[in-house]
Amino acid sequence: MNINGKHHHTIWVSEINEKLIQVFDQRYFPHKVEVFDISTTDEAAFAIKEMVVRGAPLIGVTAAYGMYLGCIEALTQSNPDEYLKQVASKLNATRPTAVNLSWAVNEMELALKNASDTDERVRVALKRAHEIKQEDIDICFNIGQYGLKLIQEISKKKNGKRVNILTHCNAGWLATIDWGTATSPIYQAQQAGIDVHVWVDETRPRNQGANLTAFELNQQGVQHTLINDNTGGHLMQHGMVDMVIVGTDRTTRNGDVANKIGTYLKALAAHDNNVPFYVGLPSSTLDFDMVDGVKNIPIETRDENEVKYIQGKVDGEIKSVLICPETTPAANYGFDVTPAKYVTGLITERGICEASEKGIQQLFPEKF
Numbered sequence: 001m002n003i004n005g006k007h008h009h010t011i012w013v014s015e016i017n018e019k020l021i022q023v024f025d026q027r028y029f030p031h032k033v034e035v036f037d038i039s040t041t042d043e044a045a046f047a048i049k050e051m052v053v054r055g056a057p058l059i060g061v062t063a064a065y066g067m068y069l070g071c072i073e074a075l076t077q078s079n080p081d082e083y084l085k086q087v088a089s090k091l092n093a094t095r096p097t098a099v100n101l102s103w104a105v106n107e108m109e110l111a112l113k114n115a116s117d118t119d120e121r122v123r124v125a126l127k128r129a130h131e132i133k134q135e136d137i138d139i140c141f142n143i144g145q146y147g148l149k150l151i152q153e154i155s156k157k158k159n160g161k162r163v164n165i166l167t168h169c170n171a172g173w174l175a176t177i178d179w180g181t182a183t184s185p186i187y188q189a190q191q192a193g194i195d196v197h198v199w200v201d202e203t204r205p206r207n208q209g210a211n212l213t214a215f216e217l218n219q220q221g222v223q224h225t226l227i228n229d230n231t232g233g234h235l236m237q238h239g240m241v242d243m244v245i246v247g248t249d250r251t252t253r254n255g256d257v258a259n260k261i262g263t264y265l266k267a268l269a270a271h272d273n274n275v276p277f278y279v280g281l282p283s284s285t286l287d288f289d290m291v292d293g294v295k296n297i298p299i300e301t302r303d304e305n306e307v308k309y310i311q312g313k314v315d316g317e318i319k320s321v322l323i324c325p326e327t328t329p330a331a332n333y334g335f336d337v338t339p340a341k342y343v344t345g346l347i348t349e350r351g352i353c354e355a356s357e358k359g360i361q362q363l364f365p366e367k368f
């Protein structure tokens with residue numbers, strides 16, 4: 001999608017140096033558009049952990065390129081195989097909830113199995129990382145095609161009147177490579193000429209809705225309104241939300257959905273008000289080995305200062321402001337799990353299915 005009218009992906013290999021991976025530094029959007037350089041595996045791990053890049057699919061692709069950098073670093077190691085294993089563990093340990101991370105590292109390890117020597121490994125790793133990146137673009141486009149049909153149906157029912165969609169956090173193109181998951185249907189609806197408007201949850205504590213989703217919708221010219229995190233229920237009670245679309249960091253084989261903290265409360269409000277609640281996801285976010293997400297999905301906890309301070313622009317400078325007594329302790333759970341029974345459907349690259357083992361199996365029989 002575009003920034004200031006120019007098409008970009010969220011991650012790319014430098015045109016002048018094949019050993020340099022570059023990303024937008026998402027810690028500073030919307031105030032600054034800055035590029036962050038990743039030329040070592042430590043920098044790749046830092047970028048994921050510190051949320052220079054974030055969003056499950058982009059975390060996965062960054063880890064894939066991290067493995068490629070690992071293959072380059074392994075060239076000068078006495079035990080390259082052992083070194084690469086350590087790189088895989090280091091990347092896997094950066095963020096626990098998004099399963100795309102371990103999925104991508106595993107895909108890279110599978111591709112590297114057949115490489116004959118360390119030089120060959122570097123070539124294979126770069127090729128596979130490029131493929132994973134391209135696959136994500138195609139997958140997100142397809143999610144958009146299926147999701148578009150849902151928006152078209154609502155638009156038709158409303159005789160072309162504005163379709164109001166609520167989203168939480170950022171499952172937009174900034175969380176992927178292009179298109180996004182939750183936003184892909186929205187962008188495609190906009191391109192199809194549908195009158196679409198997005199309620200953007202600010203998404204405390206890190207405000208990915210305010211900082212990222214509002215930024216990217218604004219850049220694409222999609223009508224949107226920023227709301228604080230507690231507003232969705234009220235809007236739903238008053239018929240002001242036609243559907244909810246969110247992303248996910250891990251969805252279990254029975255359809256339980258882990259996503260940014262606060263998603264569960266939106267699902268409860270949607271359920272109580274008969275508002276359809278959809279989840280857009282690539283199959284790399286499906287954890288086919290796990291059931292009972294509430295019990296089993298590891299939930300990331302982060303630094304309490306993310307809750308105690310708010311980052312914003314003051315007099316032209318990005319600053320953090322304390323919003324509570326300095327000694328008040330804060331809890332910072334990054335994600336919650338919405339049980340499958342509250343999910344109307346999963347929008348995947350292969351179509352839309354029920355959030356259940358049966359529904360997922362119909363689309364991905366080879367995984368069962």
Ligand SMILES: CSC[C@@H](O)[C@@H](O)C(=O)COP(=O)(O)O
Nearest residue numbers: 054055056171175181247248260
């Ligand atoms: C397509 S992105 C899906 C999810 O990763 C997204 O909704 C989300 O919760 C992102 O959380 P973040 O902590 O910003 O990485």
